[in-house]
Amino acid sequence: MTMLIDQATHLRSLVxxxxxxxxxxxxxGTGGVGKSNIAVNLAIKFSAAGKxxxxxxxxxxxxxxxxxCNIDLPHNLxxxxxxxxxxxxxxxxxxxxxxxxxxASGLARMADLSDSDRQRLINALAELESRADVLIIDTGxxxxxxVLAFTRAADHVLxxxxxxxxxxxxxYAVIKVLSRDGAERRISLxxxxxxxxxxxxxxxxxxxxxxxxxxxxxxxxxxxxxxxxQVPLAVRRRQPFVLGSPRCPASTCISQLAIRLExxxxxxxxxxxxxxxxxxxxx
Numbered sequence: 001m002t003m004l005i006d007q008a009t010h011l012r013s014l015v016x017x018x019x020x021x022x023x024x025x026x027x028x029g030t031g032g033v034g035k036s037n038i039a040v041n042l043a044i045k046f047s048a049a050g051k052x053x054x055x056x057x058x059x060x061x062x063x064x065x066x067x068x069c070n071i072d073l074p075h076n077l078x079x080x081x082x083x084x085x086x087x088x089x090x091x092x093x094x095x096x097x098x099x100x101x102x103x104a105s106g107l108a109r110m111a112d113l114s115d116s117d118r119q120r121l122i123n124a125l126a127e128l129e130s131r132a133d134v135l136i137i138d139t140g141x142x143x144x145x146x147v148l149a150f151t152r153a154a155d156h157v158l159x160x161x162x163x164x165x166x167x168x169x170x171x172y173a174v175i176k177v178l179s180r181d182g183a184e185r186r187i188s189l190x191x192x193x194x195x196x197x198x199x200x201x202x203x204x205x206x207x208x209x210x211x212x213x214x215x216x217x218x219x220x221x222x223x224x225x226x227x228x229x230q231v232p233l234a235v236r237r238r239q240p241f242v243l244g245s246p247r248c249p250a251s252t253c254i255s256q257l258a259i260r261l262e263x264x265x266x267x268x269x270x271x272x273x274x275x276x277x278x279x280x281x282x283x
Contacts, residue, residue, distance in 0.1 A: 021054075021132040024261060025154035027139040027147060028161065029170025031062075034192045035160045037235065038225065038254070039138040040068045041242045044096030045258040051133040053098040054091065056125070058150050059140040063103030069094045070238035078104035080124045081117050087124045096240055099132075142170075143177045151178060156186045156261065158222055162193045163203050172207055179217045188220035190257060193227045200224025222260055225253040 026039040036059065043055040056077075057065040066073045073092055079085040091099040128135050137154060139147045151157050157178060161171035175187060189207055191200040200223065208219040228250035234241035242251045 021129045021135040022156070023135045023137065023154045024156045024158055025137040025139055025151045026158045026160060027151050027174060028141045028159065028167075029143075029172070029174045030167055031141040033141075033160050033162045033167050034225070034231075035141065036064055036138050037068060037231065037241075038158075038160055038190065038192065038257075039136055040065055040096070041240050041251075041254045042258060042261070043098040043134075043136050044094075044240055044242050045254050046134050046136075046262075047097035049258065049262075052131065053134045053136065054101065054128050054132045055094075055098055055136045055138060056101045056128075057103040058137050058146075060103045060146055062140065065100055065138055066092075066102050067238060068235065068240060069096065069100065071095070071100070073100070073102040076102035076104045077121075081121055083120070087127050096243060143174060148177065152181055152183055154185055156188065158188055158190055158261070159219075160190050160192055161203065161207075163191065163199055168203060168207065172210060175207070175211055175217065175219060176215060179211070179215045186220055187217065188222035188260075190222040191224045194224045195227055197224060197226075223253065223257050225250050225257070 024042075026035055026042070028035040036057075039055060043053050047053045055065060057063040063076075071092060071094060073090075075085050075090040077090065079090060080087055087101075091101055094100050137150045139150050141147070151174075159171050159174055161167045171189065175189075178185075178187060189204050191203045194200040194203070201221075204219070204221045204224075208221070211217045211219045226249040228241070228248050230245040230248040231241050231250050234244045237244060241248065242254055245251060
């Protein structure tokens, strides 16, 4: 009997260690750079490659991933915190094949949550690591505490910018803040809405050079997404552009981004995302 119990315990440990989701936090220094659109379309590309993908819309004040996917969310993460729903009950399958957990404005002030509610959030989200291959976190823009709570604990932070000078400045500000905590993660830069590949490289090289010189941080090149008339059309149709126009230039760029990120998150950090997130909350 003792041997059977020991074997069962060992089997459970093997199952628990079999899958640990790679976590990609998609963030930006300012709004209006296409961050959420990138996150949604990237989730679709990973899903099309055969991966189990969950997208958490953690832009808690201005959640809009459901709008981009043209789906109605009867419940969201706030219902989990309020003990009205279990996590599995708020995940909605999207037309792109990934699972979506909608955010809620009621969670925007995480600092006001009680200790028990905060722990419930962590425990509920930790379930995702055993049921997904890739967890994409669409954070809010900027450097607020609820944004940093996710970016500081991810395996890979994808900072999205555009070639606009203000967006570039704000993207560097995010990288600067992330560099201060010493956490083990990759930080990469994606330049959205460029007119050419060369423009994307110039923006990346400029930020990477300054970050290396003044922050001693390596900013990896996640590539670029070309300015494409199909993107705003898709937003108006409430259909992700990789589904509506799979061969358009922007869709090709998202495919290339998925490949780069897959290579970058292959060596996911140990300990589990929400375990590390919990430690950050308790500081």
